[in-house]
Amino acid sequence: MRDAICVFFVQRTSPNAQRFMLPKVILVDIIQPETTPEESMARLNELESLLLTYGGFVIIRKIQKKQMPDYQTYIGKGKVEEILEEALEKKANYIIVNNLLKPQQIYNLEKRFEKHQIEVWDRVDLILKIFAKHATTKEAKMQIELASLRHLGPRISKMGLELTRQGGGGTSGGGARRGQGETNIEIMKRHIARREQKICSDLKKIESNQKSQRKARKNHGFKTVAIVGYTNAGKSALLKALTKKEVKVKDELFATLDSRIGKLYLPETQQSCLLSDTIGFIRDLPPELIHAFHSTLAETIEADLLLHVIDINDFEMITKINAVNQVLKELNCDKKKMIYVFNKIDLMDEKDLKNGITNLKSEIRNYSPVFVSALEKANLEELKTAITKNLY
Numbered sequence: 453m454r455d456a457i458c459v460f461f462v463q464r465t466s467p468n469a470q471r472f473m474l475p476k477v478i479l480v481d482i483i484q485p486e487t488t489p490e491e492s493m494a495r496l497n498e499l500e501s502l503l504l505t506y507g508g509f510v511i512i513r514k515i516q517k518k519q520m521p522d523y524q525t526y527i528g529k530g531k532v533e534e535i536l537e538e539a540l541e542k543k544a545n546y547i548i549v550n551n552l553l554k555p556q557q558i559y560n561l562e563k564r565f566e567k568h569q570i571e572v573w574d575r576v577d578l579i580l581k582i583f584a585k586h587a588t589t590k591e592a593k594m595q596i597e598l599a600s601l602r603h604l605g606p607r608i609s610k611m612g613l614e615l616t617r618q619g620g621g622g623t624s625g626g627g628a629r630r631g632q633g634e635t636n637i638e639i640m641k642r643h644i645a646r647r648e649q650k651i652c653s654d655l656k657k658i659e660s661n662q663k664s665q666r667k668a669r670k671n672h673g674f675k676t677v678a679i680v681g682y683t684n685a686g687k688s689a690l691l692k693a694l695t696k697k698e699v700k701v702k703d704e705l706f707a708t709l710d711s712r713i714g715k716l717y718l719p720e721t722q723q724s725c726l727l728s729d730t731i732g733f734i735r736d737l738p739p740e741l742i743h744a745f746h747s748t749l750a751e752t753i754e755a756d757l758l759l760h761v762i763d764i765n766d767f768e769m770i771t772k773i774n775a776v777n778q779v780l781k782e783l784n785c786d787k788k789k790m791i792y793v794f795n796k797i798d799l800m801d802e803k804d805l806k807n808g809i810t811n812l813k814s815e816i817r818n819y820s821p822v823f824v825s826a827l828e829k830a831n832l833e834e835l836k837t838a839i840t841k842n843l844y
């Protein structure tokens with residue numbers, strides 16, 4: 453199997469790092485050899501946006517092309533030493549790897565960096581930290597704790613296995629320490645399992661409550677439309693524009709973590725439907741994280757129609773559409789009726805918009821896209837017509 457094919461990195465430092473006292477971070481991304489330079493930059497830029505949302509300062513960005521991730525450390529032994537050297541030189545606080553690491557890989561990396569007070573996170577760790585920072589409702593907080601426990605659990609098991617492995621043929625003193633270590637890990641594992649059970653049962657109660665509310669709304673004849681899309685596409689802005697519901701619209705990733713519902717009047721049928729906004733999606737979400745948000749995503753799962761909001765100015769638009777559709781598939785929602793809502797057309801000049809629309813129409817010709825600006829409330833009537841046609 454071909455291994456490291458080429459390595460290149462971009463380095464950035466800023467004199468403001470000290471001033472703002474933000475944690476200093478090295479970003480690392482392992483990409484497939486066939487990834488284009490534009491795609492690889494976009495991936496790292498997204499990771500940097502996640503970090504900025506969380507609060508951190510990038511001191512080095514590293515990209516490595518690799519056919520197969522290293523079994524032990526994901527990034528490879530040589531690269532680990534190289535990063536450690538630079539991290540010590542630049543006094544980094546965190547290494548964030550833009551991939552999903554196996555418990556063994558993160559464990560090995562932590563072991564190498566922790567004695568230098570450098571923490572290692574993978575992509576999901578960072579996303580979970582943002583979630584924890586943005587969560588306001590009890591439901592969101594519980595779901596985040598559940599996702600974190602599920603993400604952390606296998607690492608604890610890995611630690612236990614490692615202790616057992618290290619113990620083979622050790623001295624009696626080492627054996628005693630190992631025995632204690634194993635006991636502590638068993639206690640932690642049991643605690644995690646109990647906590648997970650408790651959260652699941654509390655979330656079930658919330659879900660059953662919401663289910664009754666949804667049933668009542670259905671009995672009142674309301675059809676339901678759910679807004680979905682990649683994070684920062686403008687979902688909350690669209691809910692606000694269509695229903696005047698006061699929701700948080702912010703230029704950061706995962707600004708919304710709960711579900712909001714507004715009433716949308718459709719003039720053509722003189723009826724109102726219910727429009728919901730929810731947590732945004734992102735590429736490479738592990739299924740256990742998606743399913744931890746089941747109760748928040750219930751509005752989406754149960755909706756009669758989906759509005760898939762896309763930022764038309766995003767160079768990675770098609771990749772992100774596919775990432776969202778992948779999450780919808782995971783939620784068994786991929787067969788639902790869906791309108792593709794291309795948002796932020798106000799940012800395009802007229803010529804680009806015309807060309808963009810022509811190209812897009814051929815790329816996603818199976819769907820009837822609608823082009824809007826949530827911010828300037830442009831083409832919302834056309835969108836309402838499309839919603840009406842799909843609902844009734």
Ligand SMILES: Nc1nc2c(ncn2[C@@H]2O[C@H](COP(=O)(O)OP(=O)(O)OP(=O)(O)O)[C@@H](O)[C@H]2O)c(=O)[nH]1
Nearest residue numbers: 683684685686687688689702706707708732826827
């Ligand atoms: N120019 C322009 N900006 C927009 C438009 N719609 C949304 N935005 C901006 O895009 C950013 C993200 O908007 P949100 O509505 O918070 O996006 P979201 O999809 O709900 O994001 P998350 O909840 O974080 O997943 C904000 O800065 C909005 O002001 C639009 O039509 N035009």
Ligand SMILES: [Mg+2]
Nearest residue numbers: 687688707708
């Ligand atoms: Mg939002």
